[in-house]
Amino acid sequence: HSVLIILYSIDLAGGTLGVIVMSHQLFRRKSQSVMTIIIINLLVLHTFLLLSIPFRLSYYILQEWKFGTFTCRLVSAIIYFHMYTTFSFYVAIIVIRLFRLEFKKCYTTMWVIAVWLLGALVIAPVLLSYYGTSKTYTSSHCFHFQQEIQELRMTIVNYCLVGILVAVCAVLTVIQLSVIYRLAVKYWPDINSHVEFRAQAKSFFFILVMLVCFMPHHVFRVYYIQNYHPDKDHKLLPYNEIFLALTTMCCLDMLCLIAGIAH
Structure with a gap:
């Protein structure tokens, strides 16, 4: 639990600082660009996650x-909702910059609303209705829903999510690196003086976040699912929790945006 406490504490402190400072900067700029709209939505997402972290820290x-079964399932669902919705916004940022797409504000707003509606009206209700409800758990324990993996539907869902995330990350990484390489060759040696190269290099930051924060959890998830039955003593559970905690470190992206690393 010490590792989890450290990870979530760093995430809570750094994430909260990033959200506050970035919110202040956006309020002062009053920009309404596509990137600004996406960043605002990331801020809202991160805020939801940060509000759930104190519950986890209290438990660890x-x-x-001490907060009841429903709150346990809600806090558990938030971390997955945050991860996959954040992943969607990251992909949007990368694709927009990669292909230099231009969207009108109304289209961007409609797309963002669609993402939130999908999450609020479909994903969240499904998670709260089925996640952690098929088995009986003690009210004094939380985040121990590993028995759900025994169900075929949960195994299929997990494999599908892993496959989609890994495939998207792999494709975007290859394309992004090829674009950066092409621009580096084209503008060498004054690559940093060209806006196009800097924009693509900064986009790669979001790919790095996905590779560092999201990929380890999903790769380990496959191993965890395949070895759950032999793992009678639940020795793999702490590692699964650590990799899951690592996904929340993406909240620190706002600090990097503030520093100008990715924005």
Whole structure:
């Protein structure tokens, strides 16, 4: 639990600072560009996650869950909702910059609303209705829903999510690196003086976040699913929790945006 406490504490402190400072900067700029709209939505997403982290820290510090079964499932669902919705916005940022797409504000707003409606009206209800409900769990424990993996539908869903995320990350990484290489050759040696190269290099930041934060969890997830039955003593569970905690570190992206690394 010490590792989890450290990871979530860093995430809570750094994420909160990033959200506050970035919100202040966006308020001062009053920009309404496509990137600004996406960043605002990332801020909202991160805020939801950050609000759930104190519940996790309380559980890991006290080693007892005191907030009821529904809250446990809600906090568990938030981390997955945050991860996949953040992933969607990252992909949107990368694709927009990669192909230099131009969207009108109304189209961007409609797309963002569609993402939120999908999450709020489909994904969230499904998670809350089925996640952690097929088995009986003690009210003093939380985040131990590993028995759900035994169900065929959950196994299929997990494999599909892993396949989609890994495939998208792989394709975007190859395309992004090829574009950066082409621009580097084209503009060498004054590559940093060209806006096009800097924009593509900054886009690669979001791919790195996905590779560092999201990819390890999904790769380990496959191993975890395949070895759940032999793992009678639940030795793999702590590692699964650590990799899941690593996904929340993407909240620190706002600090990088503030520093100008990716924006």
